[in-house]
Amino acid sequence: MNEEIDQELETSPQTNKGVSPVKIIVTLWISFFLVIFYESESLLHYTNAKKSNSKGEVIKKLSFEDIYIEPLNILSQAFEDFKTATGIRGYWSEEKKLVQTLSESPLILTKTRLSSAPKASPGSEIKPLPHKPVEKKDIKPSPPYKVLLIGDSNIREAVGIALEKRFMKYKDLVVIREGVYSTGLSRPDYFDWAKKLKQFILKYQPNVVVVMMGTNDAQAMYSSDKKKFIPLRSKTWDEEYKKNTIKLLKVLEKEKIFTYWIGLPVMEKAYFRRRMARVNRIQEESAKEFQNVRYIKTWNLFMQNKQIQRFLKYGRRYYRVRLSDGIHLSILGGRHFSQYVLAKISGELGLTLKANKVKKIKTKRKLGGMQK
Amino acid sequence: MLFPTLDFAVFFIILVLAISWLLRPHEIPWKLFLLASSYFFYGSWDARFLILIIFVTLINYVMAIQISRSDKQSHRNLFLFLALAASLGVLGFFKYYNFFREPLNFLASKVSTGFEIPIIEIILPVGISFFTFQAMSYTIDVFRKQIEVDMSPVGMLDFFVYIAFFPQLVAGPIVRARTFIPQLRDRLVKTVGDNHLALSLILGGLFKKVVLSSYLQNHIVDKVLQTPLNYSPLEILLAIYAFSVQIYCDFSGYSDIAIGVALLMGFRFPDNFNSPYRAVSITDFWRRWHITLSTWLRDYLYIPLGGNRRGRARTYINLMLTMLLGGLWHGASLSFVVWGGLHGLALAVHKFWTDFKEKRNINFSDSWFYSGISRFISIIITFHFVSFLWVFFYHKDFSNAIAVFEGLVSFEKVTPAIELYIVIAIAFGLSLHFIGDAISRLYMKIQQFFTTGFPFSLHSLTRYLGGSFQVLHNTIIMIVIIKMSPDIVPPFIYFQF
Numbered sequence: 001m002n003e004e005i006d007q008e009l010e011t012s013p014q015t016n017k018g019v020s021p022v023k024i025i026v027t028l029w030i031s032f033f034l035v036i037f038y039e040s041e042s043l044l045h046y047t048n049a050k051k052s053n054s055k056g057e058v059i060k061k062l063s064f065e066d067i068y069i070e071p072l073n074i075l076s077q078a079f080e081d082f083k084t085a086t087g088i089r090g091y092w093s094e095e096k097k098l099v100q101t102l103s104e105s106p107l108i109l110t111k112t113r114l115s116s117a118p119k120a121s122p123g124s125e126i127k128p129l130p131h132k133p134v135e136k137k138d139i140k141p142s143p144p145y146k147v148l149l150i151g152d153s154n155i156r157e158a159v160g161i162a163l164e165k166r167f168m169k170y171k172d173l174v175v176i177r178e179g180v181y182s183t184g185l186s187r188p189d190y191f192d193w194a195k196k197l198k199q200f201i202l203k204y205q206p207n208v209v210v211v212m213m214g215t216n217d218a219q220a221m222y223s224s225d226k227k228k229f230i231p232l233r234s235k236t237w238d239e240e241y242k243k244n245t246i247k248l249l250k251v252l253e254k255e256k257i258f259t260y261w262i263g264l265p266v267m268e269k270a271y272f273r274r275r276m277a278r279v280n281r282i283q284e285e286s287a288k289e290f291q292n293v294r295y296i297k298t299w300n301l302f303m304q305n306k307q308i309q310r311f312l313k314y315g316r317r318y319y320r321v322r323l324s325d326g327i328h329l330s331i332l333g334g335r336h337f338s339q340y341v342l343a344k345i346s347g348e349l350g351l352t353l354k355a356n357k358v359k360k361i362k363t364k365r366k367l368g369g370m371q372k
Numbered sequence: 373m374l375f376p377t378l379d380f381a382v383f384f385i386i387l388v389l390a391i392s393w394l395l396r397p398h399e400i401p402w403k404l405f406l407l408a409s410s411y412f413f414y415g416s417w418d419a420r421f422l423i424l425i426i427f428v429t430l431i432n433y434v435m436a437i438q439i440s441r442s443d444k445q446s447h448r449n450l451f452l453f454l455a456l457a458a459s460l461g462v463l464g465f466f467k468y469y470n471f472f473r474e475p476l477n478f479l480a481s482k483v484s485t486g487f488e489i490p491i492i493e494i495i496l497p498v499g500i501s502f503f504t505f506q507a508m509s510y511t512i513d514v515f516r517k518q519i520e521v522d523m524s525p526v527g528m529l530d531f532f533v534y535i536a537f538f539p540q541l542v543a544g545p546i547v548r549a550r551t552f553i554p555q556l557r558d559r560l561v562k563t564v565g566d567n568h569l570a571l572s573l574i575l576g577g578l579f580k581k582v583v584l585s586s587y588l589q590n591h592i593v594d595k596v597l598q599t600p601l602n603y604s605p606l607e608i609l610l611a612i613y614a615f616s617v618q619i620y621c622d623f624s625g626y627s628d629i630a631i632g633v634a635l636l637m638g639f640r641f642p643d644n645f646n647s648p649y650r651a652v653s654i655t656d657f658w659r660r661w662h663i664t665l666s667t668w669l670r671d672y673l674y675i676p677l678g679g680n681r682r683g684r685a686r687t688y689i690n691l692m693l694t695m696l697l698g699g700l701w702h703g704a705s706l707s708f709v710v711w712g713g714l715h716g717l718a719l720a721v722h723k724f725w726t727d728f729k730e731k732r733n734i735n736f737s738d739s740w741f742y743s744g745i746s747r748f749i750s751i752i753i754t755f756h757f758v759s760f761l762w763v764f765f766y767h768k769d770f771s772n773a774i775a776v777f778e779g780l781v782s783f784e785k786v787t788p789a790i791e792l793y794i795v796i797a798i799a800f801g802l803s804l805h806f807i808g809d810a811i812s813r814l815y816m817k818i819q820q821f822f823t824t825g826f827p828f829s830l831h832s833l834t835r836y837l838g839g840s841f842q843v844l845h846n847t848i849i850m851i852v853i854i855k856m857s858p859d860i861v862p863p864f865i866y867f868q869f
Contacts, residue, residue: 019563019564019567020562020563020564021389021393021562021563021564021636021638022393023839024564024567024636025389025390025393026839027839027842027843027846028385028389028846029385029386030843031843031846031847031850032381032385032386034843034847035847035850035851035854038847038851039851039854063416064373064379064382064383064412064416065379067382068382068386095855099855099856105591105791105792105793105794106791106792106793107789107790107791107792108790108791108792108795156594161598161599164599164602165599168599168601168602175602177595177599181590181858317474324495
């Protein structure tokens with residue numbers, strides 16, 4: 001009797017009979033196309049941007065992308081058209097809001113990080129800052145400072161870390177760093193810095209904001225009424241980009257927050273250097289229209305005799321200034337950069353080093369470590 | 373070409389999977405296609421790397437043939453030495469040149485002034501540690517007469533595919549020739565053995581990597597561990613836990629995707645992870661973490677060194693040495709040396725403790741209560757030991773790693789601000805170690821029920837429902853993963869090794 005059951009089990013479909021690969025491949029293909037259908041909007045944008053970006057390059061590197069970008073573009077365009085025709089476009093827009101609300105995590109134990117006071121110098125009592133600083137003739141803020149660093153991957157990585165560490169060495173100062181990868185000013189439809197900055201200001205109530213962004217901005221963008229698609233090579237791109245920059249700066253002007261706008265340093269690759277020079281020019285122009293904004297020019301920081309500096313000497317060794325992409329700074333490059341920037345900022349704000357930090361720096365130097 | 377990208381989706385789902393099954397009945401075109409697509413996959417990082425992988429493959433193959441042909445032991449030794457020297461030479465040059473340049477320079481300057489070893493800017497080829505190890509294992513196995521070299525052109529093609537096969541090429545699992553090459557020759561395989569397992573591995577791996585691991589990295593690990601002095605000890609501790617979960621999800625996610633992808637193509641890979649943080653001791657941990665590397669080190673390093681057969685002192689030294697070299701395998705920096713050394717020390721101490729217990733006949737596990745308690749405490753201790761050592765893994769710069777520990781014991785008054793979701797993510801990542809098996813079993817049961825297991829025998833209905841269920845289920849999970857993923861998924865940690 002038992003043997004019969006065993007035999008039955010062996011022949012039943014539950015055991016590993018294997019599935020024909022055709023079935024699996026077809027299943028996967030249909031799933032893949034359904035995902036493309038669902039995500040057609042973002043895919044359309046992605047493929048459009050890829051296409052318009054690759055046109056500007058003189059020497060085109062052949063990559064796997066080139067094979068499928070064109071068909072994918074056509075496909076997602078067709079899906080978008082289908083969605084508008086049938087009226088189901090935007091049917092799932094609620095889920096965007098859901099994801100956004102979910103991405104903001106509630107805090108436990110304490111309400112905000114800023115309730116923690118920095119180690120103040122004796123005598124000075126730290127009061128919570130008023131939401132809007134009182135208007136003064138001198139627009140410079142007074143200590144204690146709350147510095148908010150915002151920006152793209154540069155602030156997220158080496159430059160931001162170096163700036164944060166260097167800011168931490170000063171008295172009466174709290175520093176918060178909020179860098180978000182692959183963000184910038186040309187794609188508010190994807191990440192709206194002006195909106196996000198308002199939230200950050202409410203959350204942290206800073207009186208100094210340091211901005212550095214733009215490396216991701218050399219890409220096609222939608223016009224502000226979201227009707228036209230502006231490729232990078234058109235002249236209206238400059239105007240649109242300036243609009244977005246000014247929109248961000250107006251948030252800061254309204255809150256009367258003293259702002260430093262850090263320009264981008266020179267890039268290694270020629271085509272990218274040209275693009276960043278353009279972005280820098282627009283940013284500088286916009287920054288000069290505001291009373292409360294100081295623009296720090298860093299373009300020539302890694303240039304020597306009109307040559308791009310690739311290495312920095314530290315101790316007896318040479319280190320790369322940048323990572324292999326030629327854009328992001330290395331840790332040492334970031335330190336060098338932050339030293340330059342902070343020399344300017346601390347001079348203007350009149351910052352003084354913490355006493356214990358001075359000692360610590362000296363002992364670490366003796367050890368010959370990488371800490372500067 | 374990374375796994376969780378559009379590039380790979382198009383490459384694998386649309387092209388390679390279909391074409392490989394189409395060509396499978398024809399032996400040589402099929403293998404040539406596998407080789408070409410693997411080289412394409414690898415060359416998409418940098419075409420120059422291809423020269424390297426072809427060189428390593430060729431030299432190991434030629435030397436393996438020479439070893440199997442010659443009868444004299446001295447010749448065999450020579451050929452083995454040549455193969456190992458070439459493989460390790462490539463590995464050493466690309467990985468350790470700049471690490472050893474400084475001390476060598478110092479020595480050279482003592483001997484003669486003016487001589488300096490030049491700076492060379494080296495890009496580390498991805499996965500170099502993995503494929504050189506795989507190639508070396510083949511030559512050593514031939515030397516030990518555990519496998520035989522197939523000298524026909526097809527055999528050569530088999531070997532090339534074995535080294536370059538794209539699912540395992542860049543970050544393991546390190547597959548042995550004895551498990552892989554027979555599968556290449558078995559052309560009777562006409563079906564995908566376990567598609568539910570394959571899909572659950574791929575989707576689960578994607579979830580682990582794209583959602584869990586990158587969430588933790590973006591929201592706590594990078595922030596806190598980069599500037600530990602800015603945070604309270606509690607947050608630093610949480611960040612260390614978070615990094616443990618992150619590195620597990622990252623690497624086991626990669627292995628899961630690789631195993632699943634290979635399974636869809638009709639190959640079975642060995643397991644690489646087995647709930648590592650459930651380990652009750654450090655020895656147990658290394659049986660559960662990166663299993664293919666630990667067994668590789670055991671078979672080709674620890675046992676040739678003498679293993680545990682040359683007395684107790686030698687056993688401890690061998691353990692230390694193996695782990696030290698295992699640490700150095702991950703990269704050239706003081707942090708990895710310290711990491712490997714401490715793991716080796718812990719293994720030796722644990723070995724000593726078990727020997728001691730046996731000798732004195734100490735046994736804690738008499739009653740279920742004491743055994744449960746001791747088991748619980750052992751898991752906690754092992755997990756903390758491993759987690760704290762991961763800090764050296766995170767910071768290649770030794771002084772930065774020390775700064776994290778400084779922050780952990782500093783008592784400056786910084787109020788911690790802990791985000792609830794991070795705690796949930798860490799707890800979920802750790803709980804996967806205990807309930808992960810049950811989840812995946814349940815998940816596969818559900819899939820099986822919908823595809824084949826209907827209680828009534830409406831065959832056609834089952835077929836259509838099964839197919840559409842499969843489609844729907846894949847799509848929904850993919851979309852959920854896309855929605856929950858950050859804008860840029862950080863690259864896999866193990867790609868740098």
